[in-house]
Amino acid sequence: MRRDLEDAATHLGRPHDLRFHPMFGGLMAYFDEKPCAWLSAQGLALKLASAxxxxxxxxxxATPFRNRPDAPPSRGYVIVPPSIRQDTPRFAEWLERSASAAVAHKKRPRPKTRPR
Incomplete structure (x- = not known):
């Protein structure tokens, strides 16, 4: 699944814009510093706009992502079926949609230090 994301980012000509961070027993994928996908035992879920x-x-x-079996389905994450994931040009289009829908996290300004 991680390789599928890497191939899609390379297909878009932006392999260096993709990074991964371990989170809650899975991997969160960031594309252009925006959270775009979640890799877990359930599969690869893309973060998308509602449309x-x-x-x-x-x-x-394709199924709505659930972080636990008893949890309600996610409104923004969808498990991508293997037929799309393994078709690199097609999956790259979905990765691009995910990146355009995601919002970058705003960095907090550093607190000013007081002179001593």
């Missing part, structure tokens, strides 16, 4: 969520869910094998 794109509905569109991806029309594909066979």
């Amino acid at each position: 794109d969520v509905e569109l991806l869910l029309t594909h066979e094998g």
Whole structure:
């Protein structure tokens, strides 16, 4: 799954914009410093805008992501079916949609130190 994301980023000509960070027993993928995907035992889930969520869910094998079996389905993350993940040009389009839908985290300003 990680390789699929790396291949899609390379296909877009932006392999260095993709990074991963361990989080809550899975991996959060960031593309252009924006959270775009979640890799877990359930599969690879892309973070998408609501219109794109509905569109991806029309594909066979796509399901809403749940971080626990008893949790409600996520409104923004969808498990990407292998048929899309393994088709690099097609998956790259979905990665681009995810990156355009995600919002970069704002960095907090450093607190000013008081002179001694």
